[in-house]
Amino acid sequence: MCLSHAVLDDDYRQYQQALLGAGLLVSSGVPGVYGLSGLFEGIVEAFERYVTRMGQHLTPEVIRFPPLLSRETYLRTDHIETFPDLMGSVHSFVGNEGDHLRLVQKKENGEAWTENLEPTDVMLVPAACYPLYPAAANTTLPEEGRVVDLRAFVFRHEPSPDPARMQTFRQREYVTLGTAEQALAHRDYWLKRGEELLGALGLDVKPVIANDPFFGRGGRVMAATQKEQALKYELVAPIASTEKLTAISSSNCHLDHFGREFNIKTPDGQFAHTACIGFGLERITLALLKKHGFDPATWPSETRSLLEI
Amino acid sequence: MCLSHAVLDDDYRQYQQALLGAGLLVSSGVPGVYGLSGLFEGIVEAFERYVTRMGQHLTPEVIRFPPLLSRETYLRTDHIETFPDLMGSVHSFVGNEGDHLRLVQKKENGEAWTENLEPTDVMLVPAACYPLYPAAANTTLPEEGRVVDLRAFVFRHEPSPDPARMQTFRQREYVTLGTAEQALAHRDYWLKRGEELLGALGLDVKPVIANDPFFGRGGRVMAATQKEQALKYELVAPIASTEKLTAISSSNCHLDHFGREFNIKTPDGQFAHTACIGFGLERITLALLKKHGFDPATWPSETRSLLEI
Numbered sequence: 001m002c003l004s005h006a007v008l009d010d011d012y013r014q015y016q017q018a019l020l021g022a023g024l025l026v027s028s029g030v031p032g033v034y035g036l037s038g039l040f041e042g043i044v045e046a047f048e049r050y051v052t053r054m055g056q057h058l059t060p061e062v063i064r065f066p067p068l069l070s071r072e073t074y075l076r077t078d079h080i081e082t083f084p085d086l087m088g089s090v091h092s093f094v095g096n097e098g099d100h101l102r103l104v105q106k107k108e109n110g111e112a113w114t115e116n117l118e119p120t121d122v123m124l125v126p127a128a129c130y131p132l133y134p135a136a137a138n139t140t141l142p143e144e145g146r147v148v149d150l151r152a153f154v155f156r157h158e159p160s161p162d163p164a165r166m167q168t169f170r171q172r173e174y175v176t177l178g179t180a181e182q183a184l185a186h187r188d189y190w191l192k193r194g195e196e197l198l199g200a201l202g203l204d205v206k207p208v209i210a211n212d213p214f215f216g217r218g219g220r221v222m223a224a225t226q227k228e229q230a231l232k233y234e235l236v237a238p239i240a241s242t243e244k245l246t247a248i249s250s251s252n253c254h255l256d257h258f259g260r261e262f263n264i265k266t267p268d269g270q271f272a273h274t275a276c277i278g279f280g281l282e283r284i285t286l287a288l289l290k291k292h293g294f295d296p297a298t299w300p301s302e303t304r305s306l307l308e309i
Numbered sequence: 310m311c312l313s314h315a316v317l318d319d320d321y322r323q324y325q326q327a328l329l330g331a332g333l334l335v336s337s338g339v340p341g342v343y344g345l346s347g348l349f350e351g352i353v354e355a356f357e358r359y360v361t362r363m364g365q366h367l368t369p370e371v372i373r374f375p376p377l378l379s380r381e382t383y384l385r386t387d388h389i390e391t392f393p394d395l396m397g398s399v400h401s402f403v404g405n406e407g408d409h410l411r412l413v414q415k416k417e418n419g420e421a422w423t424e425n426l427e428p429t430d431v432m433l434v435p436a437a438c439y440p441l442y443p444a445a446a447n448t449t450l451p452e453e454g455r456v457v458d459l460r461a462f463v464f465r466h467e468p469s470p471d472p473a474r475m476q477t478f479r480q481r482e483y484v485t486l487g488t489a490e491q492a493l494a495h496r497d498y499w500l501k502r503g504e505e506l507l508g509a510l511g512l513d514v515k516p517v518i519a520n521d522p523f524f525g526r527g528g529r530v531m532a533a534t535q536k537e538q539a540l541k542y543e544l545v546a547p548i549a550s551t552e553k554l555t556a557i558s559s560s561n562c563h564l565d566h567f568g569r570e571f572n573i574k575t576p577d578g579q580f581a582h583t584a585c586i587g588f589g590l591e592r593i594t595l596a597l598l599k600k601h602g603f604d605p606a607t608w609p610s611e612t613r614s615l616l617e618i
Contacts, residue, residue: 026372026444029379030430035440038371038458062347063335066477067376067462070338080416084402084409089426090433091400092466093393097525100393107389112428117398119423120466121339122476124399131344135335149347153376153462157401157429167431168375216406 008241012162015240019163019286022294031159032167036282043285043296046307048151048172051279054197055174060149065131067153067168068122073134076261079126082214082222088124088155091117124155128171129276136177137262141272145178147186151281164239164246164283175276179266183253183273190277191233191251198235198249201303203287205235210250231255237287248283252276317550321471324549328472328595331603340468341476345591352594352605355616357460357481360588363506364483369458374440376462376477377431382443385570388435391523391531397433397464400426433464437480438585445486446571450581454487456495460590473548473555473592484585488575492562492582499586500542500560507544507558510612512596514544519559540564546596557592561585 019025026035036044068090074080079087091114093103099116106113125131128150136146150173158165176186191207198205210232214222226232232252236245252275258264259272266272292299296309328334335344345353377399383389388396400423402412408425415422434440437459445455459482467474485495500516507514519541523531535541541561545554561584567573568581575581601608605618 026374028374028377028440029381029443030377033375033377033379033431035372035374035444038373041371041373062350063344064347064350065335065337065344066342066475068337068339068342068464068477070342072338075416080422081413084412087401087426088429089400089423090464090466091398091423092396097527100525103393104390107384113389114398114400114428117396119421120397121468122342131337134338135344155377155399157399159430166375168377216409218406 008244009161011241011243012160015290016161016163019289024289024294025163030167031161032165034163034166039296040285040289042309043288043307044170044281046309047279047281047284047288050197050201050307051172052149054193055149058147058174060147060174062149063132063135065125065128065150065152067125067155069125069131070134071119071121071123073130074123074126076134077126077130077258079130082219083126083156083212084215086126086156086158088157090120090122090124092120094118124168125152126156127154128152128173128278129175129274132175133258133262133264133274136264138264140265140267141177143267145176145182145266145272148175148177149173150175162240162246164286166282169283170281172279172281173276175274177259177264177272177274179270180255180273183255183275187231187233187251187253187275187277191235194235194249194251194277194279198237198284200306201288202291202300203237203248203284204291205237205248207233208236210234210247210252237291239283239286239290246283246287247280248287249277249279252278317553318470320550320552321469324599325470325472328598333598333603334472339476340470341474343472343475348605349594351618352597352616353479353590355618356588356590356593356597359506359510359616360481361458363502364458367456367483369456369483371458372441372444374434374437374459374461376434376464378434378440379443380428380430380432382439383432383435385443386435386439386567388439391528392435392465392521393524395435395465395467397435397466399429399431399433401429403427433477434461435465436463437461437482437587438484438583441484442567442571442573442583445573447573449574449576450486452576454485454491454575454581457484457486458482459484471549473595475591478592479590481588481590482585484583486568486573486581486583488579489564489582492564492584496540496542496560496562496584496586500544503544503558503560503586503588507546507593509615510597511600511609512546512557512593513600514546514557516542517545519543519556519561546600548592548595548599555592555596556589557596558586558588561587
């Protein structure tokens with residue numbers, strides 16, 4: 001196990017260096033936090049246009065949430081119970097001038113200077129669809145449900161040498177809110193459609209049941225339940241390692257978890273079920289660069305034509 | 310003064326309600342943190358394409374930084390000295406299962422649950438150009454200097470009812486690194502060009518010397534120096550208040566502040582000077598919506614033609 005980790009870490013570091021060396025990623029000095037080159041971002045944008053075309057027939061509402069959500073909303077999801085180690089809590093300085101002098105003094109002495117910061121009203125967004133549920137709270141859905149097109153920067157505190165495991169990255173999502181049948185149909189439709197549309201770009205994706213890294217002992221039970229319930233699937237592809245595949249997309253049915261917490265109802269008075277497909281924009285770009293090489297001008301003509309690049 | 314603040318706050322709340330009511334902004338429950346509708350985001354994207362065309366002749370390098378930068382970099386800027394009250398420090402949970410049980414218990418009891426979180430290696434980005442300087446550290450610039458096209462989400466902890474005063478928003482920037490003359494020329498060029506290109510869209514902008522809200526008593530001295538040195542200019546326009554104008558763009562020369570700290574040199578061995586123009590993407594969109602109305606289909610044909618919408 002240790003050896004295998006070491007081999008993997010070597011693979012990760014080697015591929016990270018290749019991407020940094022080619023200027024596709026720009027180091028921030030922190031593992032998993034990178035600037036993206038214009039070429040990299042151009043692929044992200046091209047993929048987004050492609051996904052927009054693929055979802056057009058659903059005439060989704062479009063909302064773009066920022067990287068922050070309300071602390072109160074965060075606490076109404078179960079993230080603090082299930083993934084506390086991945087959270088990002090935003091703190092700031094709210095003291096007076098004397099407090100400020102002491103703060104700067106601590107910083108200058110190389111001491112721990114953050115102790116007296118105060119938590120703000122916001123947290124970093126853990127998943128692109130979380131900010132949507134409070135915005136839909138206490139409403140009754142139309143008969144046909146709602147389909148919403150989202151994109152947001154999300155945060156996961158998991159520093160890693162794997163260039164595909166970024167601490168901050170963008171998820172593009174199609175979320176549905178509706179009946180149990182509508183939610184399950186959305187997940188199944190997009191799981192199949194996601195596999196097709198990523199496959200059409202030449203990516204070797206395959207669906208697997210998700211295996212999320214729930215925290216602690218209780219988390220191991222949750223992971224087993226997640227596997228058993230088979231509610232969330234991932235589409236995995238090779239990026240830095242061809243041995244350990246990386247999830248580049250996932251399609252997930254939340255049952256009435258959010259509908260119940262945020263009091264979202266179907267027309268017949270039931271709590272709404274929700275489901276989403278998420279596309280990891282940076283990971284999909286990395287998978288394309290891995291599969292077709294670092295120069296999009298040399299990519300297969302079908303891929304270039306679908307991406308309109 | 311108090312009355313004037315109250316009147317202003319009424320103006321702000323009224324315009325915020327109008328934007329929320331029209332669905333252009335989506336409430337997160339926290340002042341200054343909003344989802345943006347597809348229509349709003351479409352204007353942002355159109356303006357970005359316009360700015361890209363306006364900067365094309367400079368053949369800038371393009372880098373897109375995420376909303377986070379390294380804590381070490383943050384401490385090497387003087388943000389903690391000058392704007393500590395605006396900072397965003399990212400904290401997470403790094404304990405064991407017992408710690409986690411106590412954390413969740415505190416949350417369930419409605420107690421302060423963040424006390425035992427630990428600071429991570431990252432901070433929220435205070436200004437879009439900050440992540441660039443460490444990436445250029447310990448280099449010597451080419452004769453012609455460097456011009457870099459940036460866009461990033463930035464954070465300012467200043468909750469406000471003013472819809473233009475967001476806590477998280479995007480800055481699009483052109484930054485130059487070069488000699489003192491190159492930096493000053495960049496600032497002056499873009500101050501004039503920025504006024505022209507915003508004016509061409511029908512916005513009533515005018516340049517004013519910047520008046521940044523430096524913290525505390527020391528900050529008042531810095532504000533006076535900033536005014537005296539006249540290094541930073543803002544382009545202001547009416548948004549929620551026609552009385553108190555809002556900066557929608559700013560053009561700033563940093564002298565060798567960053568060049569010295571990050572050891573960036575010109576070919577003749579001097580510390581590099583830097584300068585940037587920043588476009589506040591959400592504020593420019595709000596200014597356009599204020600000036601021309603909430604429906605881009607009815608905007609003046611010249612504005613629509615320049616924005617290609």
